Amino acid sequence: MSDNLTPDPNEPAATGREPRRVPADEPNWERAALERIALAAVNEQRAARRWRIFFRFLFLGVLVLVAWAVLDFSGEKVATTGRHSALVTLEGEISSDTNANAEDVDAALASAFDDAGTAGVILRCNSPGGSPVQAGIIYREIRRLRAKYPSIPLYVVVSDMCASGGYYAAAAADKIYVDKASIVGSIGVLMDGFGFTGLMDKLGIQRRMRTSGENKGFYDPFSPDTPKMDEHAQAMLDEIHAQFIDAVKQGRGKRLQESQDIFSGLFWTGEKSVELGLADGFGDTDYVAREIIKAPDVVDYTVKESITDRVARKFGAAVGNGAVHAMAAIGRLNLR
Structure with a gap:
């Protein structure tokens, strides 16, 4: 049951x-x-x-x-104690999207000059050049700060290279110190790019571009050059080159030994640059701080890359703009 x-x-x-x-x-x-x-x-x-x-x-x-x-830890205050030499680093290509951008360099220079304990400022340069706009902004800011703080000298110390746009910015300094093997000079402007018209003709590819302005397709790599385009581009290069030359002459004054080649885009060793008046002497950062400024304690004011910038670059946050930047780089003006 x-x-x-x-x-x-x-x-x-x-x-x-x-x-x-x-x-x-x-x-x-x-x-x-x-x-x-x-x-x-x-x-x-x-x-x-x-x-x-x-x-x-x-x-x-x-x-x-x-x-x-x-x-944003890149903007944290620098802790200083007593009299010191202030250090700002200009490293790599000068561009708005690199560490050597005018905004960060100028902010670091302003902080260095504004510190009551600063006996002198050292701009340590290791740059092949870059944007004439960014280099010009740094040049003018250095001259402004020197006029505002006449008792604080600014010296440029060149490590491996101070060429083109790097030298443009450095020319505003009180003095420039180099190593005998440093590369200095390259006072010139270039506009580079590629042309693919010959290859396109061989492959049977036709460029179809419509513009609403006669010169809107200027310097397009997929269209043939014209005499008018070449003439206009050369005029722009010559104008910017003249601005560069004028900045160097103002900065270096009578120290500059002008010659036929000095503004031709050539570059020289540090030893030769002293002979030509492009530089003033030999020495590294410690030497200038200790023997020239007489303040051996060096405090670094360089703006450090923020955590947000590091994360963005690590995970490729700017990948979406890659194609735009690649196209913009074609025909871009550079001081290098």
């Missing part, structure tokens, strides 16, 4: 075996069912609590990252 069994609705069925049933006539079966329901509720509460803790920590992590980005 079989027992009268009632299934428990709160107990899930187990795969491959009969679910446990509670006999309806078993003593205290209601209590057992309630205990199981209560236990399931407790387990659900524990799981919900674990998820709440997880999301709280996740939110806290995001909050810390946002705060880190907002505070």
